[in-house]
Amino acid sequence: MNTNINYNLFYIFMPKIINNREECIECGLCWTTCPSYWERDGEDGRAKLRSVSLDKYEDGVYVLELSELGCNKDFQCPTNAIKVEE
Numbered sequence: 001m002n003t004n005i006n007y008n009l010f011y012i013f014m015p016k017i018i019n020n021r022e023e024c025i026e027c028g029l030c031w032t033t034c035p036s037y038w039e040r041d042g043e044d045g046r047a048k049l050r051s052v053s054l055d056k057y058e059d060g061v062y063v064l065e066l067s068e069l070g071c072n073k074d075f076q077c078p079t080n081a082i083k084v085e086e
């Protein structure tokens with residue numbers, strides 16, 4: 001019996017959050033529904049991931065892989081500035 005675990009497959013199937021800040025209309029749904037992940041940036045008013053500094057975003061986009069989506073399942077961004085892939 002082969003007991004080796006292919007950890008690459010584990011990462012392929014991890015859910016992802018894709019945040020494209022250019023698409024944000026500052027409605028506040030994400031940071032009010034899921035404040036443990038999202039906050040309003042004080043400079044431009046758009047949503048950002050609480051745990052990620054803006055200089056980690058590439059061209060306004062950041063992809064975060066998670067083991068669980070948590071409260072990110074509890075809202076749907078109206079402009080797809082936040083997309084969830086499961």
Ligand code: SF4
Pocket residue numbers: 023024025026027028029030031046047076077078079080081082
């Ligand atoms: S829900 Fe979407 S549009 Fe509204 S503040 Fe969050 S990222 Fe921006």
